[in-house]
Amino acid sequence: MPHMLxxxxxxxxxxxxxxxxxxxxxxxxxxxxxxLAARGLLMGSESLRVDSTRVQVLDGRAQVVDxxxxxxxxxxxxxxMLATDDRQQALDIARACPAAAWATVxxxxxxxxxxxxxxxx
Numbered sequence: 001m002p003h004m005l006x007x008x009x010x011x012x013x014x015x016x017x018x019x020x021x022x023x024x025x026x027x028x029x030x031x032x033x034x035x036l037a038a039r040g041l042l043m044g045s046e047s048l049r050v051d052s053t054r055v056q057v058l059d060g061r062a063q064v065v066d067x068x069x070x071x072x073x074x075x076x077x078x079x080x081m082l083a084t085d086d087r088q089q090a091l092d093i094a095r096a097c098p099a100a101a102w103a104t105v106x107x108x109x110x111x112x113x114x115x116x117x118x119x120x121x
Contacts (some may be wrong), residue, residue, distance in 0.1 A: 001109065002043060002083055003090035005097060007076040008104040014050060028098040033080060036093070043081040050075065076101060 007029075013023065026047065036042035052067040052075075080097075084090045087109060092107040 001086055002081065002109045003087065003110070005080040005082065005090070005094050006076050006106040006108060007078045007080075007097075007099045008074050008106055009099075010103070011072050011075050012100070014077075025098070025102070029078070032096070032098055036082065041082050041084065041093070043083050045078065045080040047078040048076055051058065074104070 017025070025107070029047070033042055033045045036045075054063075054065045054067070056063050076098075080093075082090060082093060087107070090107045090109075094100065094107050097105050099105055
């Protein structure tokens with residue numbers, strides 16, 4: 001049962017780090033990913049850049065808006081796609097993720113958008 005760990009960072013947090021601090025955190029995340037790969041759990045991972053663009057089609061017209069977005073308080077800084085046995089294994093991996101010390105690690109299962117059988121409440 002695949003799961004994704006989304007690394008959700010406060011906007012602007014990266015700018016508060018020195019380059020050395022940023023490189024050290026990145027090295028920790030790379031090592032974490034390598035450990036997952038060695039266990040056969042990693043399907044893919046990437047660190048995401050701060051800049052982003054939103055695309056939305058309304059009434060047949062595409063709207064393209066470049067960030068940063070003033071209303072955003074958080075950003076997705078990266079992800080790990082996992083080949084897990086179940087949700088509990090994904091949660092255990094999220095607890096071990098170095099980013100949990102400085103960001104939120106959100107665990108999401110995969111499934112079609114029309115299947116809300118696992119939706120809360």
